[in-house]
Amino acid sequence: MKTIVPTTDYAAYSGTWDKIAGDGLRQLNVDTWAAGRRYLSLTRVCLSADEARQLRDVTVLFTRLIDTAVEGILGDADWWSALAWPWPAIELARQEPPHPAGQSSLYGRFDCLLDASANWQVIEYNADTPSGGREATGLERAIARLQPGLRPLSATLSSQLVATLRRRMLSYHRPVRLVGVVSSHSWLEDIAQATWLAGLLRRAGLNVLVGDVTDLATRRGRITLRGQVIDALYRFYPIERLYRHAIFASLCEAAIEGQLLVLNGLRGFLAQSKACLAWLWSNRRGLDQASCLGIERHLPATVLARDPAAADLLATGVVKHVNGREGDSVVFGSTLSPEDWETRLIEGGYVVQRAVSSPAVEDVEVDDVDGRVRSAGPRYACVGAFAVGGRFGGCYTRLDGPITSARATYAATLREPVSGELRR
Amino acid sequence: MLLDLEPNLGVQLAARLNGLRLANAVLLLPRWPYAEAILPVERLLYSLLSESRRLAPEQPLPNVAFVVDAERGRPVIRRSAMDRRADNRYRLSPADLPNLATLRAGGVRHVVKLSAA
Numbered sequence: 001m002k003t004i005v006p007t008t009d010y011a012a013y014s015g016t017w018d019k020i021a022g023d024g025l026r027q028l029n030v031d032t033w034a035a036g037r038r039y040l041s042l043t044r045v046c047l048s049a050d051e052a053r054q055l056r057d058v059t060v061l062f063t064r065l066i067d068t069a070v071e072g073i074l075g076d077a078d079w080w081s082a083l084a085w086p087w088p089a090i091e092l093a094r095q096e097p098p099h100p101a102g103q104s105s106l107y108g109r110f111d112c113l114l115d116a117s118a119n120w121q122v123i124e125y126n127a128d129t130p131s132g133g134r135e136a137t138g139l140e141r142a143i144a145r146l147q148p149g150l151r152p153l154s155a156t157l158s159s160q161l162v163a164t165l166r167r168r169m170l171s172y173h174r175p176v177r178l179v180g181v182v183s184s185h186s187w188l189e190d191i192a193q194a195t196w197l198a199g200l201l202r203r204a205g206l207n208v209l210v211g212d213v214t215d216l217a218t219r220r221g222r223i224t225l226r227g228q229v230i231d232a233l234y235r236f237y238p239i240e241r242l243y244r245h246a247i248f249a250s251l252c253e254a255a256i257e258g259q260l261l262v263l264n265g266l267r268g269f270l271a272q273s274k275a276c277l278a279w280l281w282s283n284r285r286g287l288d289q290a291s292c293l294g295i296e297r298h299l300p301a302t303v304l305a306r307d308p309a310a311a312d313l314l315a316t317g318v319v320k321h322v323n324g325r326e327g328d329s330v331v332f333g334s335t336l337s338p339e340d341w342e343t344r345l346i347e348g349g350y351v352v353q354r355a356v357s358s359p360a361v362e363d364v365e366v367d368d369v370d371g372r373v374r375s376a377g378p379r380y381a382c383v384g385a386f387a388v389g390g391r392f393g394g395c396y397t398r399l400d401g402p403i404t405s406a407r408a409t410y411a412a413t414l415r416e417p418v419s420g421e422l423r424r
Numbered sequence: 425m426l427l428d429l430e431p432n433l434g435v436q437l438a439a440r441l442n443g444l445r446l447a448n449a450v451l452l453l454p455r456w457p458y459a460e461a462i463l464p465v466e467r468l469l470y471s472l473l474s475e476s477r478r479l480a481p482e483q484p485l486p487n488v489a490f491v492v493d494a495e496r497g498r499p500v501i502r503r504s505a506m507d508r509r510a511d512n513r514y515r516l517s518p519a520d521l522p523n524l525a526t527l528r529a530g531g532v533r534h535v536v537k538l539s540a541a
Contacts, residue, residue, distance in 0.1 A: 035519055036522065184514075185454070185456050185511070185512045185513060185514040186514040186515045186516075186517070188454050191456050195456075210510070211510050211511070212510060212511040212512065212513075214511045215510060215511050217505035218505075219505055224505060226460075226507065226508050226509065226510055227504075227505065227506040227507055227508045228508070
């Protein structure tokens with residue numbers, strides 16, 4: 001893996017950036033500027049053909065493993081406290097009708113780091129709800145056109161996503177006449193994602209309605225959105241916030257009673273808990289040999305903070321809350337005081353994960369006041385691999401410091417062609 | 425200057441200040457557009473398009489006028505479950521505006537807030 005830093009000539013960079021950002025608007029990329037800085041970077045992350053192939057394999061393998069972990073946790077009361085969930089939510093997840101073939105999530109994203117041995121390491125899974133689809137479908141293709149020798153990795157993401165959701169709806173026991181997609185208008189990114197997904201589904205001929213989570217209501221046992229009965233629901237709204245709304249209980253009840261197909265429900269939220277990664281690590285030897293080898297090769301050792309092995313891992317590990325988002329609770333164990341570690345042990349809901357040493361790459365920093373583009377580093381590439389219906393769907397990569405945060409930039413991920421492609 | 429006003433008025437005022445080369449106009453109006461919504465967008469879109477023609481060419485100006493939407497949290501009393509409008513009301517978060525340290529670093533020494541209340 002390497003990054004290709006584009007020109008550092010401000011006028012050239014800025015002109016190209018404006019064009020790419022303009023192209024991205026067609027896929028609802030309305031936030032290429034964020035908090036006064038350029039979230040979109042023109043730096044390209046370039047994977048070798050072998051790295052891209054391995055990333056596909058890891059995505060497929062871990063989709064299956066996460067499903068196993070979800071079932072394992074739901075079936076083992078000893079693990080429930082590790083989720084840091086209220087007990088009723090666990091019971092509701094157990095009663096929620098699963099997707100066919102035991103899929104816990106139809107659409108998710110594995111965040112991976114490439115280690116020094118060129119093995120992808122899965123550090124997180126984002127299934128509730130994965131961001132980056134707009135960038136992968138709206139910005140990656142435009143950036144790939146600037147680099148004709150390299151291939152985009154997300155060219156089929158939108159068609160895969162639509163096909164997966166449509167297949168799920170067709171397998172539902174009642175016809176899906178109207179799909180609701182909800183978010184919060186207080187979060188530009190999330191409502192943009194909701195509108196993006198609705199657009200994809202509409203272009204595929206489905207009836208879709210977008211609304212705010214507060215537009216959901218119940219009428220005679222059915223769920224309505226903006227006054228219209230919906231048969232299926234996709235939510236770009238965190239479940240831990242939805243839990244605070246009165247509609248949460250009605251949604252769960254409608255799903256359990258077969259009145260509403262929830263396309264991303266509680267099992268998907270459970271799938272993204274870091275407790276699933278800890279479950280896989282702790283139970284790997286009880287799985288088949290290929291799964292065990294896959295876990296040992298691609299999952300950095302991850303244990304619950306209360307696990308006796310956690311103390312040994314702390315000095316070389318990263319401490320994360322099982323339900324943390326956007327790096328908000330992530331801290332290197334070596335920087336944690338004994339008091340802070342003890343606080344986390346008392347609070348509960350933390351895991352310790354072996355830190356992955358990933359090669360540093362370069363990005364750029366744009367100073368729009370002085371009109372300068374500077375090379376910036378070291379940065380680390382957190383490569384998100386989309387899992388759509390159990391298959392690899394593309395990439396969403398962010399460049400940031402050792403911990404990927406809301407300050408990261410988006411960089412398109414491209415791959416080198418294999419030998420046969422060079423002639424085409 | 426913080427213009428916490430009905431957004432058409434805020435946009436027009438900011439554009440006027442900009443046209444007079446007194447202030448850069450910064451709009452914080454994430455009012456998501458729908459055909460049917462609690463916060464309508466038609467007039468706002470018209471104001472944005474028409475006032476954009478008043479803007480001065482890009483250049484350093486001595487002040488900045490932030491425009492926020494005073495109707496963003498407009499109360500809706502006893503909303504019917506049959507209401508077909510999208511609830512596009514929203515809240516701004518502290519991250520949506522520069523904090524005091526950033527403003528000071530940018531040379532801002534005084535803040536004036538204009539609101540209807």
